Amino acid sequence: MLSQKLALGDVLSGLALALLSVYIISASLSWSVIGEMGPGPGFFPILYAAVMLPASLWLLVRGMRGPRPATAAVEPAEDDAEADGEGGGTQAALATWLALAVTVPVMSLAGFVAGCFGLSFFVAKVVFRRSLLASTLSSAGIALGLYVLFQVLLDVDLPAGLIGGR
Amino acid sequence: MDVISGLAHGFGVALGPANLMWCFVGCFLGTVIGIIPGLGPAATIAILLPVTYNMDPTGGIIMLCGIYYGAKYGGSTTSILLKMPGEASSVISCMDGYEMARKGRAGPALGIAAISSFVAGTVGVVLLSFLAPPIAEFALSFSSPEYFALMLMGLSLVVLLAGDDIVKTVLSLLLGLWLTSIGTDLFTAQTRFTFGQISLLDGIDFMSLAIGVFAISEIMLSIEARERVRLLTIPKGFKNLLPSLEELKACRFAFLNGSITGFIIGVLPGAGSTISSFVAYGVEKAVSRHPERFGTGVPEGLAAPEGANNADTGGALLPVLTLGIPGGSSTAILMSALVLWGVRPGPLLMTQQPDIFWGLVASMYVGNVVLLIMNLPLIGLFTQILRVPLYVLFPIIMGVAIAGAYGVSGNMFGVGLLAAFGLLGYGMQKLGFPAAPLILGFVLGDSMERALRQSLTMSNGDPSILVARPISAVLLALAALILLSPLLRRLRNRQRGPAPGLPTA
Numbered sequence: 001m002l003s004q005k006l007a008l009g010d011v012l013s014g015l016a017l018a019l020l021s022v023y024i025i026s027a028s029l030s031w032s033v034i035g036e037m038g039p040g041p042g043f044f045p046i047l048y049a050a051v052m053l054p055a056s057l058w059l060l061v062r063g064m065r066g067p068r069p070a071t072a073a074v075e076p077a078e079d080d081a082e083a084d085g086e087g088g089g090t091q092a093a094l095a096t097w098l099a100l101a102v103t104v105p106v107m108s109l110a111g112f113v114a115g116c117f118g119l120s121f122f123v124a125k126v127v128f129r130r131s132l133l134a135s136t137l138s139s140a141g142i143a144l145g146l147y148v149l150f151q152v153l154l155d156v157d158l159p160a161g162l163i164g165g166r
Numbered sequence: 167m168d169v170i171s172g173l174a175h176g177f178g179v180a181l182g183p184a185n186l187m188w189c190f191v192g193c194f195l196g197t198v199i200g201i202i203p204g205l206g207p208a209a210t211i212a213i214l215l216p217v218t219y220n221m222d223p224t225g226g227i228i229m230l231c232g233i234y235y236g237a238k239y240g241g242s243t244t245s246i247l248l249k250m251p252g253e254a255s256s257v258i259s260c261m262d263g264y265e266m267a268r269k270g271r272a273g274p275a276l277g278i279a280a281i282s283s284f285v286a287g288t289v290g291v292v293l294l295s296f297l298a299p300p301i302a303e304f305a306l307s308f309s310s311p312e313y314f315a316l317m318l319m320g321l322s323l324v325v326l327l328a329g330d331d332i333v334k335t336v337l338s339l340l341l342g343l344w345l346t347s348i349g350t351d352l353f354t355a356q357t358r359f360t361f362g363q364i365s366l367l368d369g370i371d372f373m374s375l376a377i378g379v380f381a382i383s384e385i386m387l388s389i390e391a392r393e394r395v396r397l398l399t400i401p402k403g404f405k406n407l408l409p410s411l412e413e414l415k416a417c418r419f420a421f422l423n424g425s426i427t428g429f430i431i432g433v434l435p436g437a438g439s440t441i442s443s444f445v446a447y448g449v450e451k452a453v454s455r456h457p458e459r460f461g462t463g464v465p466e467g468l469a470a471p472e473g474a475n476n477a478d479t480g481g482a483l484l485p486v487l488t489l490g491i492p493g494g495s496s497t498a499i500l501m502s503a504l505v506l507w508g509v510r511p512g513p514l515l516m517t518q519q520p521d522i523f524w525g526l527v528a529s530m531y532v533g534n535v536v537l538l539i540m541n542l543p544l545i546g547l548f549t550q551i552l553r554v555p556l557y558v559l560f561p562i563i564m565g566v567a568i569a570g571a572y573g574v575s576g577n578m579f580g581v582g583l584l585a586a587f588g589l590l591g592y593g594m595q596k597l598g599f600p601a602a603p604l605i606l607g608f609v610l611g612d613s614m615e616r617a618l619r620q621s622l623t624m625s626n627g628d629p630s631i632l633v634a635r636p637i638s639a640v641l642l643a644l645a646a647l648i649l650l651s652p653l654l655r656r657l658r659n660r661q662r663g664p665a666p667g668l669p670t671a
Contacts, residue, residue, distance in 0.1 A: 032354070143565070154217055
């Protein structure tokens with residue numbers, strides 16, 4: 001199962017990187033490649049994209065041919081459910097990332113302390129399923145603690161919100 | 167300045183109260199993050215870089231290097247007590263270290279790991295001290311073609327050694343080269359791959375990339391794995407941490423093996439301390455009179471890899487400090503730190519900025535002593551860190567990462583990139599793409615492009631300049647040999663036919 005997933009991953013990543021190399025080559029050709037003053041801005045990107053394109057196509061074809069026997073023999077032990085911890089490991093990891101991504105606009109609007117509190121609360125309450133009180137207290141402690149450490153003690157600027165507050 | 171007077175000058179710098187404090191802080195933080203599984207030195211150094219902006223560069227690099235080698239000391243603790251390596255380089259220490267602990271020898275196992283780390287770490291720094299000056303002198307004869315050839319050879323070694331899958335390693339490296347091309351071309355001011363974003367005109371911020379790829383992705387992987395902590399007990403009292411005389415006698419070759427193997431492999435770009443610890447373990451087992459006992463809790467099976475992953479530090483810093491070419495992700499971040507402070511690592515570093523070069527080298531001697539002291543009597547205190555709940559630890563790391571990314575870029579775009587690169591790093595890990603080549607490609611890409619374009623400008627576009635100069639020609643030939651070696655090996659295996667016992671169809 002995991003090998004099949006890896007093979008599908010190889011197909012998708014191979015395809016994405018092949019498209020990226022085509023984009024790099026086409027964009028680089030629109031700039032000077034070799035000029036009177038020597039190589040131009042398009043020269044180096046074309047060189048590495050020329051290696052990237054066949055390498056990514058190789059990966060794509062290899063993935064389409066299915067899982068390799070060597071990996072198939074090794075990987076079943078760490079298959080899906082086990083690798084995913086309690087079944088929801090991947091969802092929990094992606095939910096944490098999503099919370100981080102949402103924190104970016106939240107911090108732009110409401111500042112570091114509010115954004116950090118929201119992110120910490122989400123991780124404690126939703127990802128680790130702590131009680132409301134424990135989640136609130138730990139999140140407030142983390143947000144304020146980091147604010148004091150960076151802004152007050154180390155004099156490192158933290159994101160300021162549009163509606164005020166750090 | 168010769169080595170002895172350089173070291174004397176360095177100790178004068180390193181033993182100053184401020185630098186001594188930064189050395190202690192770095193070693194302390196390194197030990198802490200080494201103990202925490204899932205958070206590596208590369209991520210920690212990247213996160214803490216903004217904090218060091220206002221520091222004196224000498225103090226800053228002493229602290230960041232302390233984190234780098236301190237993490238290797240701390241990494242063994244969880245391998246021995248939990249069978250869960252705090253660092254990738256301590257994976258092999260789980261075998262005999264954990265078995266010793268299970269047999270009630272947790273204290274001596276921790277003691278052997280600390281003593282071996284101290285001995286090999288110190289040998290690595292001695293070798294760094296004496297080898298750096300001649301290498302730097304030799305590198306002074308290098309011009310753009312030689313530098314390009316050297317970087318190409320380094321990256322070829324990375325391709326060969328950094329991952330199991332060469333195609334994915336190459337692609338990871340090339341992705342790093344592309345990411346570093348984003349922004350404004352320094353030769354012509356042409357904007358490249360900016361997608362119309364003004365924020366990308368200055369290029370991608372290295373900190374957002376490094377913190378995202380290492381710290382954020384590591385948190386996501388740890389959350390996914392839902393690791394649980396079950397500590398074996400550590401005996402109380404300093405005496406119970408000391409190995410017996412027989413155990414120390416059994417380890418005497420392992421100390422030497424770990425020191426030499428670790429240093430040599432450390433110099434190789436892309437190899438890293440994980441490979442050095444595995445090789446040292448393999449050598450130790452191969453020369454042992456009782457190889458069958460390895461894995462059952464023999465002290466030399468712990469001493470060799472623990473020594474190697476610490477001696478590796480001196481080796482890994484050699485090309486960074488003398489040539490300005492890093493071989494791994496942590497050294498790449500350390501080099502970026504030097505560049506951010508306006509210090510140019512390379513052959514002139516030790517003559518133009520002796521405080522930084524010799525101060526750092528001397529601080530590593532001091533740091534090894536500090537770590538030995540810290541890791542023996544205070545080990546019980548450090549393991550308490552493992553009791554901090556993950557729902558508290560992970561948001562703290564993410565908060566510090568956000569503060570770090572914002573501190574460098576000064577805008578929320580950098581924080582957005584941090585999140586994006588976190589997802590990229592996680593995806594790379596899941597799909598089997600190694601992250602270190604991406605970082606090395608990113609760090610070296612700019613210098614590599616500059617060296618190549620300068621070489622071709624010098625020769626009016628004639629590429630034969632790269633092979634017409636002897637050093638450059640030799641380095642390029644080595645690069646070609648390194649890149650072709652897997653192919654040659656495969657051809658040789660095919661000629662020999664299938665291995666006996668394996669099915670043929």
